[in-house]
Amino acid sequence: MNIRRSFTFTVLGLLAMAVLLPNLSAAPVKIRIAHMWQEGASAEADAALAVLKKLQAAHPEFEFVSEVVVGDEMRNKIRVDVAANNAPDLWQFWAGGVLTDYANAGVLLDISKYLAKSKVVKKADIADSSWATCTFNATIRAVPRNLALGVFLANKTLFKKYNLKYPKTWAEFLAVGKTFRANGVIPTNIGSKGGNPSHFWYGDLVCQYTSGLAGTANLSTKLDFTAPGFVKAAKYCQQMAEAGMFPDDPMANGDWAPSIALYAQGNVAMCYTFPWMYGVFTPEMIENSEVIQLPKLPDAERDPATFIQGTVNDAYCINAKSFDDAKKQAGIVLAMDALTYDISLSLAQMGNMVSVNNAVMAKVDLAKIPNKMMVKATQYNLKNKISGSPMIWQQLPDNKLQFDYQSAVDELWSKSINSTEFIAKVQASLNEFKKK
Amino acid sequence: MNILRKFRWAFFVFVAPSFLIYTYLVIFPIVSSMAYSLTKWNAISPAVFVGLNNYEALFKSKDFAIVMTNTWIGLGLALVIQVGFGLLISFLLYQTKAGYRAFRAMAFLPVVLAPAAVALMFVLIFNSDIGPVNKILESIGLSGLKRNWLSDKDIVFYTVLSPMIYQFIGLYVIVLLAGMQSIPPEILESSAIDGAGSFRTFTMIIVPMIWDIIFICVTLITAGSFKAFEHSYLMTWGGPGVRSAFLGVYMYLRTFIDANFGLGCAIGMVILFISLAVTMIFRAVVRRLDYQS
Numbered sequence: 073m074n075i076r077r078s079f080t081f082t083v084l085g086l087l088a089m090a091v092l093l094p095n096l097s098a099a100p101v102k103i104r105i106a107h108m109w110q111e112g113a114s115a116e117a118d119a120a121l122a123v124l125k126k127l128q129a130a131h132p133e134f135e136f137v138s139e140v141v142v143g144d145e146m147r148n149k150i151r152v153d154v155a156a157n158n159a160p161d162l163w164q165f166w167a168g169g170v171l172t173d174y175a176n177a178g179v180l181l182d183i184s185k186y187l188a189k190s191k192v193v194k195k196a197d198i199a200d201s202s203w204a205t206c207t208f209n210a211t212i213r214a215v216p217r218n219l220a221l222g223v224f225l226a227n228k229t230l231f232k233k234y235n236l237k238y239p240k241t242w243a244e245f246l247a248v249g250k251t252f253r254a255n256g257v258i259p260t261n262i263g264s265k266g267g268n269p270s271h272f273w274y275g276d277l278v279c280q281y282t283s284g285l286a287g288t289a290n291l292s293t294k295l296d297f298t299a300p301g302f303v304k305a306a307k308y309c310q311q312m313a314e315a316g317m318f319p320d321d322p323m324a325n326g327d328w329a330p331s332i333a334l335y336a337q338g339n340v341a342m343c344y345t346f347p348w349m350y351g352v353f354t355p356e357m358i359e360n361s362e363v364i365q366l367p368k369l370p371d372a373e374r375d376p377a378t379f380i381q382g383t384v385n386d387a388y389c390i391n392a393k394s395f396d397d398a399k400k401q402a403g404i405v406l407a408m409d410a411l412t413y414d415i416s417l418s419l420a421q422m423g424n425m426v427s428v429n430n431a432v433m434a435k436v437d438l439a440k441i442p443n444k445m446m447v448k449a450t451q452y453n454l455k456n457k458i459s460g461s462p463m464i465w466q467q468l469p470d471n472k473l474q475f476d477y478q479s480a481v482d483e484l485w486s487k488s489i490n491s492t493e494f495i496a497k498v499q500a501s502l503n504e505f506k507k508k
Numbered sequence: 509m510n511i512l513r514k515f516r517w518a519f520f521v522f523v524a525p526s527f528l529i530y531t532y533l534v535i536f537p538i539v540s541s542m543a544y545s546l547t548k549w550n551a552i553s554p555a556v557f558v559g560l561n562n563y564e565a566l567f568k569s570k571d572f573a574i575v576m577t578n579t580w581i582g583l584g585l586a587l588v589i590q591v592g593f594g595l596l597i598s599f600l601l602y603q604t605k606a607g608y609r610a611f612r613a614m615a616f617l618p619v620v621l622a623p624a625a626v627a628l629m630f631v632l633i634f635n636s637d638i639g640p641v642n643k644i645l646e647s648i649g650l651s652g653l654k655r656n657w658l659s660d661k662d663i664v665f666y667t668v669l670s671p672m673i674y675q676f677i678g679l680y681v682i683v684l685l686a687g688m689q690s691i692p693p694e695i696l697e698s699s700a701i702d703g704a705g706s707f708r709t710f711t712m713i714i715v716p717m718i719w720d721i722i723f724i725c726v727t728l729i730t731a732g733s734f735k736a737f738e739h740s741y742l743m744t745w746g747g748p749g750v751r752s753a754f755l756g757v758y759m760y761l762r763t764f765i766d767a768n769f770g771l772g773c774a775i776g777m778v779i780l781f782i783s784l785a786v787t788m789i790f791r792a793v794v795r796r797l798d799y800q801s
Contacts, residue, residue, distance in 0.1 A: 148764045155551035155769075173767065177552040258637060266745050321636040323744050324658040334637065472766035479749055486659035486748040 100135040103403040105411070106149060106163035108142050114351055116424040120415045127410045134403035144266075147471075154179055161394040161404050162411065167205035167216055167387040168466030169292060169474065174389070175208035181390040183212040189405045192413040197431040205384040205466065214387035215412050218347075218425045221382035221460050222272055223449045225343040225361040227335070230257055238364045240377075242308070245367035249317045252341045259317045260342045261335040264485035265326025267478025270309075270318075271465060272381045273344055274481055277305035279379065279461035280372035291467035295502040297495060306484065306491035308369055313487050322485040348385075350445040351424055358445045363452040382460025384428055388412055423447060469505070476501035538780065545773035555770070562774035571750045572775075575758040578665050582672075582754060583733040583786075589673050591725055594680035599710050601681065602688045612685070615678045623675065623738035630671040631743050634658055658744055661751045668752040672739045676732065680725045687721030688714055723794045727787055734783045755779050 105124070109117035121138070128136050139160055141149045146165065153159045159179065165171065174180050183206070187195055195203070198216060206214040226238050231248075234255060239245035249259035264270035278284035284301020291297070312318060319325040325334050328349055335343040336357060343361065353361075366376040388411050394400050416427040420436045423443025427433055441447050452458070468474045480497045483489045489497065545562055549555035566572050601611055618626065634657035636642045642654045657667040691714065699709050715722070737756035740746050746753030746761060753761070755775065763772025 151551050151764065151767060173550050173552045179552060265747070319637045321634075321656045321659045323664070323748060324631055324635040324639070325637055337638065339638075472768060475761065475765045479747060482745075482748040483661075486656070486661065488661035488748045488751065 098133070100133055101399050101403055102135045102137055103162070103400060103407050104137050104139055104160035105407055106139040106141060106146065106153075106160040107411075108140065108146060108164055109138075110140050110142055113142075116351060116419055116422065119418045119422060119424075123410055123415045123418055124407075127406060127414075131403070131406055134406065136403070136407055150174075159391050159393075161391050161400060162407055163389050163391075164217070164411070165214065165387055165389050166466075167214065167384045168463075169469040170466075170471065171206065171214055171387070171389070172208065172469050173471070175211075175213040178392060180213040181392040181395045183215055183390070185395065186215070186390055186405065186408060189401070190409055191405075192409045192431075193429065194431070197429050199428065199430075202384045202428040206387050214389045215408070216384040216428045217386040217388055217412070217416065218384065219382060219428050219460065220346050220348065220385040221426070221449070221453060221458065222276065222344065222346050222380045223452075224364055224366050224380070225335075225345070226364045227338070227341050227343070228360050228362050229338070230341045231362075238362065239367050240365060242367050242369050246311075246315055246317070248341070249312075249315060253316045256339075258319050258334065258340045260344060261319065261325070261331045261340045262317075262344050262485075263319050263322040263324070263326030263331045263334070264482045265323050265330070267465070267481045268327045269331055269344055269346065270322070270326065270485050271478050271481045272346070272463065274305055274309055274484075275464045276366055276376065276381050276461065277308055277369060278302055278464065279381070280369050280374050280376055281305070282373045285374065285461065288462045288464050288467055291464065292469045295506050297499045297502055302498075303491070303495055304369070304371065306494050309484055310487075310491040310494075313485055318485060323482065326482070326485075346385075347425060347446060347449070350443055350449070353445040355444065358448060361445075361448075363449055365456075377456065379459045379461045381463055382458075383463055383466060426450070473501055473505055541773040541776050544770055545777050547770045549769045550767045551769050552767075558770065562771045563778075565771065566774055566778065572758065574750050575746075575753050575755055578751075578753060579733060579736075579755045581665070582669055582736065583730060585669060586673060586729050586733055587726060590677050590680050590729055591722060594677055594684055594725065595715065595722070597677075598681045598684040598688060599714065601685055603706070612682070615681045617678065618675045619678045619682075621675065624742055626671050626675050627739045627742035630667075630674075630739075631658065634667050659748065661748055664744060664748070664752045668740045668743050671743075672736060675739075680729070683725055684718060684721060687718035691717050719794065719797070723790065726790050730786050730790065731783055734779045734786075 107120070109120040111117065111121055124136055124138065128134075139149075146163070147170070150159065150163055150165065154174070154177075171180065184195075187193060193215065202216040202219070203212055206212055206216050230252070231238065234251055234257075236248045236251060237244070239248050252259045262270055262273050275288065278288060278301050281299075281301030281304060283299040284305060287294075287296065287299035287301055313322075319334060319340075325331055328345070329352070332343070332345060332349050332352055334340050335345075336352075336354070342364075366380065368376055388408060390404060390408060395404055412429065413432060416425065416429060416432045417435055419425045420427045420432055421441065423441035423446030426446075438447065438450070465474050465477060468477060477498050480489070480494050480501075483497075484491065484494045544555065546557060546559060547555035548558045548561070597615060601608065601615065604611055633639050634641055636654065636656045636658070639657075641657065645651060645653050655663055658664055695713060695717075696709065699713055704712065733754070735756045736754040737760065740752055740754050740757045741760065744752045746757040750758060750761075755778070759772050759775040759779065762768050762775060
């Protein structure tokens with residue numbers, strides 16, 4: 073009897089210890105951060121991760137866990153995680169319509185709650201226009217991260233070799249393209265796979281018209297893709313495709329890395345890209361590239377010498393449920409401060425991004441930026457007072473609309489459809505959304 | 509047997525783990541997909557029951573018609589090439605004495621490569637601006653055959669199909685070769701004594717005797733075609749538009765890119781039922797042929 077009793081007490085005692093011990097020991101609170109920096113993948117990634125490591129060393133009471141997903145796959149990860157009620161505490165995402173579902177479902181924190189706790193991020197340090205890209209029903213749901221202004225480059229060697237001037241008008245643009253084609257040179261690197269980088273180029277042409285600029289700005293509310301600016305720009309893109317201004321195989325040379333790889337080979341006369349690709353430019357490519365303006369369309373109402381596609385591209389999100397967890401809140405604020413301030417400063421100083429946070433940019437020493445492509449583009453933009461024009465994809469309020477639009481751009485580029493069919497296709501998708 | 513009769517409950521003890529795992533991993537996902545296919549769901553907000561709306565939208569969609577056509581053409585070509593040429597190559601290997609092992613390894617090598625690597629290799633090969641295919645055509649005086657392999661809407665599907673066939677034909681060669689090697693040598697010796705040549709031996713003895721193996725290959729190819737994904741997605745994202753998409757790619761695009769999980773589940777159900785139907789039809793045909801022979 074005594075043996076049985078002591079056995080029972082021993083088992084109960086062990087069970088009690090198993091339950092109580094983990095709570096008695098001060099286990100660090102886990103903060104999950106989903107980002108796109110893969111260790112060793114780039115200098116940018118290593119710099120960002122170094123900041124996170126420093127944060128971890130300074131705050132052992134938290135365990136900052138990285139969940140790395142590179143590129144568009146982040147959309148799938150977050151959606152599936154949210155569906156499984158397993159969303160990370162913070163994540164790197166995009167600004168604009170892509171956040172709509174999450175904002176409407178209450179997944180995202182009201183950022184004013186974070187701003188009230190943050191030691192480094194102040195609302196006034198970020199322009200209202202930047203906050204607007206993350207605002208839904210008058211509530212800010214994410215912290216904008218970077219400004220992305222496009223850039224159009226000319227290969228100096230090729231222009232010199234064929235004794236050509238950098239084009240400023242549409243006629244000059246087509247004429248230099250014809251000369252390059254006759255000599256086996258690809259006029260531009262603008263391929264189209266998943267709409268990259270083609271849909272930005274199309275957006276740039278659209279914004280040369282006042283109706284296009286207004287149509288883009290109001291796209292999310294009016295859902296109208298038939299404004300003259302959209303139609304005319306599509307016709308000029310079709311003209312470019314027919315004139316051989318794009319790579320012959322826009323699908324094979326589309327998307328960001330392949331389009332730059334084509335330019336890097338030296339047989340492309342003009343390159344259209346964005347700052348997130350500056351890291352792959354070699355010193356020789358930078359030296360051999362001249363920043364030029366986009367060609368002005370014959371009936372343009374706005375001069376492309378003063379603007380280019382550019383707005384807030386990325387944003388950081390906070391899981392509302394996690395922030396309400398008292399144990400996690402301080403850790404989330406620390407991690408968010410590191411993401412939005414320390415990492416932004418580190419990457420901006422490297423020349424890998426332009427932060428939307430004016431306080432961050434005020435600390436950046438332009439003379440010490442090692443990424444000379446960023447320096448070159450920034451100097452050109454400052455000198456020519458280049459402003460950013462709104463992006464169509466960001467104004468589309470739904471994932472399906474964004475995909476349909478970018479997919480239709482692929483078809484336009486590959487001559488599978490003409491400009492009229494392109495407009496009809498995108499409008500049909502908008503009409504379907506309207507009906508819902 | 510007596511013990512099993514005595515302890516009938518033991519049967520359930522042994523079967524239960526497999527039954528539970530199979531139910532959890534196979535039956536439950538199928539049933540829940542079927543349920544979700546009747547909803548409008550973006551994976552974030554609650555699912556809303558919409559009846560058969562997703563199926564109606566699917567069968568009215570022009571893109572779905574293109575994707576279905578692609579899938580059927582892909583299946584047809586995969587069957588003809590992978591089984592037809594697979595049989596031929598395996599028969600040649602079967603008759604090869606010198607270098608047999610090397611040839612067999614060469615045939616199987618693409619199967620062990622990662623589909624992503626093969627897809628990217630073919631993107632470079634078919635790149636009409638910098639790839640070798642157009643350059644070779646030009647250098648041998650066939651400039652008229654040069655194409656924009658990955659952007660021309662009329663041929664991009666076949667360009668995407670080619671690495672799939674290249675990569676997996678080796679698997680069927682090896683499976684069919686194993687089938688041929690299982691035929692008793694006496695039968696082949698008898699046919700040789702009776703004066704049967706290679707062609708007659710192949711058509712009248714080998715093919716009928718490995719009919720079951722051929723059916724397995726047909727089933728694998730059918731299932732593979734309906735869920736084909738990697739090559740198409742990595743090479744073209746199924747584009748331009750959906751010109752080079754298979755059902756698997758279309759399901760992914762609608763589910764994850766459009767965030768329309770209800771429609772994605774409906775496509776999944778269509779894939780399941782078509783695969784089952786096609787497999788059952790092939791099975792019936794094979795049984796009939798088997799019976800007749």
